[in-house]
Amino acid sequence: xxxxxxxxxxxxxQLRRSLGIGRRGFLGTCTAxxxxxxxxxxxxxxxxxxxxxxxxxxxxxxxxxxxEDKRGIxxxxxxxxxxxxxxxxxxxxxxxxxxxxLARFGYRQVEFAGYGQxxxxxxxxxxxxxxxxxxxxxxxxxxxxxxxGNHGFIPPSWPLTTADLDTFKKHLEIANILGMGHMxxxxxxxxxxxxxxxxxxxxxxxxxxxxxxxxxxxLYTHNHDAAYGFLLDGGPLDAQxxxxxxxxxxxxxxxxxxxxxxxxxxEMDIYWAHVAQYKFRTHTAHDGSTRQNIFDPAGxxxxxxxxxxxxxxKDGVINTTNGQGYDMVPFGTGVIDYTTFFSRVGHPxxxxxxxxxxxxxxxxxxAQSLEHARIxxxxxxxxxxx
Numbered sequence: 001x002x003x004x005x006x007x008x009x010x011x012x013x014q015l016r017r018s019l020g021i022g023r024r025g026f027l028g029t030c031t032a033x034x035x036x037x038x039x040x041x042x043x044x045x046x047x048x049x050x051x052x053x054x055x056x057x058x059x060x061x062x063x064x065x066x067x068e069d070k071r072g073i074x075x076x077x078x079x080x081x082x083x084x085x086x087x088x089x090x091x092x093x094x095x096x097x098x099x100x101x102l103a104r105f106g107y108r109q110v111e112f113a114g115y116g117q118x119x120x121x122x123x124x125x126x127x128x129x130x131x132x133x134x135x136x137x138x139x140x141x142x143x144x145x146x147x148x149g150n151h152g153f154i155p156p157s158w159p160l161t162t163a164d165l166d167t168f169k170k171h172l173e174i175a176n177i178l179g180m181g182h183m184x185x186x187x188x189x190x191x192x193x194x195x196x197x198x199x200x201x202x203x204x205x206x207x208x209x210x211x212x213x214x215x216x217x218x219l220y221t222h223n224h225d226a227a228y229g230f231l232l233d234g235g236p237l238d239a240q241x242x243x244x245x246x247x248x249x250x251x252x253x254x255x256x257x258x259x260x261x262x263x264x265x266x267e268m269d270i271y272w273a274h275v276a277q278y279k280f281r282t283h284t285a286h287d288g289s290t291r292q293n294i295f296d297p298a299g300x301x302x303x304x305x306x307x308x309x310x311x312x313x314k315d316g317v318i319n320t321t322n323g324q325g326y327d328m329v330p331f332g333t334g335v336i337d338y339t340t341f342f343s344r345v346g347h348p349x350x351x352x353x354x355x356x357x358x359x360x361x362x363x364x365x366x367a368q369s370l371e372h373a374r375i376x377x378x379x380x381x382x383x384x385x386x
Contacts, residue, residue, distance in 0.1 A: 072109030080361035096123025150184035184220035209263030228276035273297035278325030332379020
């Protein structure tokens with residue numbers, strides 16, 4: 001880390017270089033995907049076959065960056081479809097029909113975001129039970145899908161209350177019925193910036209991770225951008241006795257260092273990690289100097305690859321006016337360099353990338369989320385080493 005005397009994000013060239021994108025991508029993708037670029041869904045088509053990379057027809061499967069059996073999607077992307085009334089539309093609705101459609105696209109893994117669907121769908125409104133899990137597992141098996149994780153219940157209490165512990169164990173039982181290797185959450189371990197609070201979070205997650213391990217499940221936490229901001233761990237104290245400056249270590253990096261690698265895992269949301277790269281570029285050091293430290297998401301995973309069994313693979317186009325650096329778009333239609341990311345992190349048979357797009361559902365186009373899921377699969381399948 002070097003001392004600097006000015007803050008801000010520098011020139012456009014400096015910004016695009018730090019974000020890992022080319023000039024053409026930077027200049028050409030500052031707005032969302034053009035409306036005409038997305039075709040109507042082919043709901044009932046055979047599985048999508050990835051087109052060979054340009055100039056390399058018939059390239060061997062060994063060059064694929066994401067193996068076929070590792071291509072997944074978090075069901076939050078198509079939450080409108082799982083929640084849709086099947087009596088009101090011919091579109092796939094409810095878990096079973098959505099599983100069928102995702103399998104047709106080519107997906108082989110899903111990550112749940114809860115177990116609720118429309119009450120008129122087969123199985124009823126809630127499948128958050130042993131019986132519901134057995135039904136879901138039957139449908140997953142029917143369409144050749146594997147459940148790889150769930151953004152579900154993480155006890156809010158600490159120390160754990162009896163009620164929270166019982167609910168947590170119920171979700172571990174559901175995860176086992178579904179055949180999950182992992183169970184997790186969509187939130188950060190804590191929203192605090194202070195080391196003391198991250199120490200408490202680490203104690204809690206180590207305890208929950210041990211409970212999960214006894215059930216045969218790996219427990220993981222998921223990040224948003226704030227978790228890769230800088231930890232406040234030194235310097236002058238504020239009026240409440242809390243530190244006001246940073247050593248330069250990022251919050252989730254510290255969490256990695258104080259949790260047991262045999263008990264706690266992480267799911268990197270690659271989009272939000274790149275937002276963190278854009279937002280958290282400087283910090284005030286313990287001595288009061290301003291220092292620059294550009295976050296390298298792929299580098300962090302490469303150093304701790306066993307701690308990151310899952311990814312959220314979502315894409316974005318540059319937007320330097322919204323405070324985040326990106327606007328979210330369907331996977332493979334933005335500027336985040338997934339070819340380089342997956343090449344750098346390596347271990348393709350270990351990592352499980354899940355296509356995600358938070359804004360895929362549309363109030364005016366009920367087929368949009370499934371169509372974006374199709375686009376995401378096609379673009380993930382097309383990723384090859386350079």
